[in-house]
Amino acid sequence: xxxxxxxxxxxxxxxxxxxxxxxxxxxxxxxxxxxxxxxxxxxxxxxxxxxxxxxxxxxxxxxxxxxxxxxxxxxxxxxxxxxxxxxxxxxxxxxxxxxxxxxxxxxxxxxxxxxxxxxxxxxxxxxxxxxxxxxxxxxxxxxxxxxxxxxxxxxxxxxxxxxxxxxxxxxxxxxxxxxxxxxxxxxxxxxxxxxxxxxxxxxxxxxxxxxxxxxxxxxxxxxxxxxxxxxxxxxxxxxxxxxxxxxxxxxxxxxxxxxxxxxxxxxxxxxxxxxxxxxxx
Amino acid sequence: xxxxxxxxxxxxxxxxxxxxxxxxxxxxxxxxxxxxxxxxxxxxxxxxxxxxxxxxxxxxxxxxxxxxxxxxxxxxxxxxxxxxxxxxxxxxxxxxxxxxxxxxxxxxxxxxxxxxxxxxxxxxxxxxxxxxxxxxxxxxxxxxxxxxxxxxxxxxxxxxxxxxxxxxxxxxxxxxxxxxxxxxxxxxxxxxxxxxxxxxxxxxxxxxxxxxxxxxxxxxxxxxxxxxxxxxxxxxxxxxxxxxxxxxxxxxxxxxxx
Numbered sequence: 423x424x425x426x427x428x429x430x431x432x433x434x435x436x437x438x439x440x441x442x443x444x445x446x447x448x449x450x451x452x453x454x455x456x457x458x459x460x461x462x463x464x465x466x467x468x469x470x471x472x473x474x475x476x477x478x479x480x481x482x483x484x485x486x487x488x489x490x491x492x493x494x495x496x497x498x499x500x501x502x503x504x505x506x507x508x509x510x511x512x513x514x515x516x517x518x519x520x521x522x523x524x525x526x527x528x529x530x531x532x533x534x535x536x537x538x539x540x541x542x543x544x545x546x547x548x549x550x551x552x553x554x555x556x557x558x559x560x561x562x563x564x565x566x567x568x569x570x571x572x573x574x575x576x577x578x579x580x581x582x583x584x585x586x587x588x589x590x591x592x593x594x595x596x597x598x599x600x601x602x603x604x605x606x607x608x609x610x611x612x613x614x615x616x617x618x619x620x621x622x623x624x625x626x627x628x629x630x631x632x633x634x635x636x637x638x639x640x641x642x643x644x645x646x647x648x649x650x651x652x653x654x655x656x657x658x659x660x661x662x663x664x665x666x667x668x669x670x671x672x673x674x675x676x677x678x679x680x681x682x683x684x685x686x687x688x689x690x691x692x693x694x695x696x697x698x699x700x701x702x703x
Numbered sequence: 704x705x706x707x708x709x710x711x712x713x714x715x716x717x718x719x720x721x722x723x724x725x726x727x728x729x730x731x732x733x734x735x736x737x738x739x740x741x742x743x744x745x746x747x748x749x750x751x752x753x754x755x756x757x758x759x760x761x762x763x764x765x766x767x768x769x770x771x772x773x774x775x776x777x778x779x780x781x782x783x784x785x786x787x788x789x790x791x792x793x794x795x796x797x798x799x800x801x802x803x804x805x806x807x808x809x810x811x812x813x814x815x816x817x818x819x820x821x822x823x824x825x826x827x828x829x830x831x832x833x834x835x836x837x838x839x840x841x842x843x844x845x846x847x848x849x850x851x852x853x854x855x856x857x858x859x860x861x862x863x864x865x866x867x868x869x870x871x872x873x874x875x876x877x878x879x880x881x882x883x884x885x886x887x888x889x890x891x892x893x894x895x896x897x898x899x900x901x902x903x904x905x906x907x908x909x910x911x912x913x914x915x916x917x918x919x920x921x922x923x924x925x926x927x928x929x930x931x932x933x934x935x936x937x938x939x940x941x942x943x944x945x946x947x948x949x950x951x952x953x954x955x956x957x958x959x960x961x
Contacts, residue, residue, distance in 0.1 A: 601788040604758050605846075609802030610778030619805070623792050681749060700792045700833050 487671040493677070496670035505659060510678060512655045513644050516572065520579025521633075521640045528587035529629055535588065536595020539622055546592075549585050556647050557582030565651065575647040582643040583636045590635070594628030595621060626695055627701035634690035640685055705889055706732040706857050711764030712752055712758040723853060724750055726914040728764070732857060735948055737883050737890045739900035741946060743953055748893045751915065752861050755891065756782045768856055778802055781850030785862045791832040792799070793843050796830040798802065802853045810869030820848040823882065840871040844878070851888065860892040864899065873931055876902055897950070898934060901925075901942045909949045 445453060459633035470490065476482060477489035484492070500506040535542045558579055564574035600620060600646055606616050650656025656675050711728040714721045724747040732738045736826075742748045753759040755766055757776035766773040768780065776782075781802075800817040808816070808839040821827045832897050834842055843863055850858055864872045880903055882891055894900050900907050907921040923942060925933060933939050 498833050597787060599786070601784045601786055602790065604756075604776070605782065605784065605788045606801075606805070607758065607776035608778070608780060608782035608807055608859075609849065610754055611805040620790065621792075671954075700793065700835065 444467075485667065486651055486669060488673055492670045493673040496668070497674040497678070500659070500671060500674060506674075507656075507679065509654050509656045509659045509675075510682065512652075513648065513657065514649070516575045516644050516655070516681070517579060517637075517640045519572075520576040520585055520644075521637060523576070524584040524587055524636075524640075525633055526606045528584050529591060532588040532591025532629075532632075533617075533622060533625060534590040535538055536625070537617055542592065545588075549588060552657070553585035553589065557643055558568045561647065561650060569644050570651050575644065575652070579640045579643050583640050584638065586636050587632050590632035591625065591629055594625045594632070597628075598624050627698045630697070633696075634687060637686055638683060641679065645679070704771060705734045705736075706891065707767050708751075708755065708921045709765050709771075711751070711754065711766065712762045713747065713754065713759070713942045714762045723914040725761075726916040726948040728915070728917060729907050730887050730917060730920075734889055736886045736906065737880075737892070738903045738908070738927070739892045739894055739904040739905045740908040740910055741897055741900045741950070742915060743895065745912040745915075746953075747915035748895075749861055750911055751910075752782075752891070752893045753861050755857075756780050756859050758782075766886050778806060778853040779856045781848050781853055781855035781858045783843070783850050783858065783860045783863045784944055785865045787834070787839070787846050787866075789845055789849075790840055791834050794831050794833060795826060795837070798834065798845055799848045799852050802849060806853065816828070816852055820852045823886065824848040824878075825853065839867050840875050843867070843875060847879070847882070850862075851886065855888070857889040857891055860890065862894055864896075865894075872899075872908055877931065879903060884927065897943055897946045901939060901946070902929060902931070902934065907942075908945065909946055918953075921946060 445457065458577065473487075474490050477484065477487050488496070497506065500509075535545055557578055559575070561578060564577050568574040568577060602624070603616055603620060606620050611620070644655065645657035645660070648655035649661050652658040656679055660672050660675045663669070663675070708728055708730045711725060712723070713725040715724055716722075728751060730738070730740070738960050740751065750759060750960075754761050755773065757773050757780065775781070790801065794799065796817050799820055800813050803813045803816060817830075817906050818827070821830055824847060826841065826844055826848065829837065829841065834845065837845065867875060876899060882888075883903075892900075892903065901923055905923055905927075907923060908917050909919045909921060910916065911918045921942065925938065936953070
């Protein structure tokens with residue numbers, strides 16, 4: 423076996439058992455910048471090209487698979503009618519308020535649970551159970567309790583993100599080196615100083631990262647909420663488009679949702695870079 | 704006596720029952736003295752230092768600093784860990800001044816003290832650098848300056864140069880010796896490096912392993928001005944052989960000397 427392999431690849435025969443050099447399959451190492459950019463471009467251009475190719479070949483009914491140009495036109499029409507901006511703003515508003523409230527509550531609770539074993543023992547069991555209850559299953563209750571306007575949608579986003587934020591922040595606190603806390607005590611630090619001047623600044627990058635990851639869940643939930651009961655919003659627009667068999671509108675809204683999520687992700691990365699430059703490699 | 708540890712015992716509870724880690728430890732550090740405790744792994748030397756720092760509590764026995772019993776950690780016993788443990792989001796100057804800030808020292812005085820100790824460790828031009836920009840030896844100098852800025856009664860060091868390469872380690876040992884001579888700080892240092900202990904200290908406690916106890920107290924009768932060439936002198940090598948033999952006796956009992 424070995425002699426066959428080395429005979430067919432004489433260049434590598436010097437080191438039969440050695441690790442062969444590679445560019446593409448490097449593990450946890452950088453690849454050349456131009457390869458990186460090429461792959462990034464391929465990641466966007468190829469799916470777009472396949473979509474365009476399949477839709478222009480006419481093998482799929484354009485009613486089911488509209489071409490990129492049709493979808494672009496649909497987006498422009500939605501924009502011209504004022505729906506696109508209005509729906510986007512409405513969805514952003516719901517996500518913004520719901521997620522802001524969840525962030526406001528989850529950061530201090532997560533830090534407290536990570537810091538104090540007592541608080542963790544008090545809250546972890548109940549959060550561990552509640553977080554496995556799917557947030558959309560709360561919708562009927564929320565509609566009964568809070569009516570059909572904004573409050574149930576905001577509450578849904580809150581419920582769907584607050585527990586994951588808390589648990590991720592709690593875990594981040596547990597990763598603070600014990601010696602960093604002990605050093606603080608030997609410098610004369612009190613417990614409240616350790617909490618506010620060491621633990622809190624240490625986990626801010628992790629808090630921002632937890633928010634960035636869990637933001638995706640709040641966009642899932644806003645669309646779910648709008649599919650069920652709303653007058654406007656991107657989810658509502660998708661639901662309306664379905665009733666009128668406007669697949670081009672559905673595609674347009676999906677792409678807008680993807681782009682918004684991508685921009686928010688970049689925003690959080692940028693926030694991390696300017697607020698905690700020490701935490702960036 | 705300045706720092707005094709008397710009849711100190713430490714048990715840990717394990718699944719196999721009570722494990723005796725330290726047995727009847729008696730030691731002291733006088734004002735301005737540099738003392739090392741050397742021991743193999745398993746001699747409980749880090750546990751000993753942590754108890755002096757107030758980070759662990761003894762099972763029985765007494766630790767006093769200037770007659771005051773140690774009941775918890777405090778700025779009168781500065782601690783330097785092997786892992787540097789600098790605050791990554793603070794500049795070098797902020798790291799050095801953090802203890803003073805915690806203790807409520809006002810800003811103009813604090814800045815002055817920080818500048819003074821940055822100068823002591825030779826890092827004035829790195830005041831605004833972040834820890835990740837520094838080499839291992841520089842990080843440890845920041846940690847030492849930070850501990851010294853509070854002007855502790857005794858500086859506790861837990862294998863401070865254990866993570867450094869041989870060349871840097873030698874430079875840092877010389878640096879620490881000079882710093883000790885200039886500042887007159889009392890130092891209690893834990894190490895497994897016998898030559899390091901002899902080179903730096905005036906007195907050495909040699910610890911046995913499992914349980915840790917003081918096997919012998921060695922007085923290092925070398926001139927206080929030392930350079931690395933002293934390691935080649937017969938007197939130095941005599942101390943080294945004496946201590947190595949003591950540690951080897953321990954290792955014959957099944958414990959490997961690091």
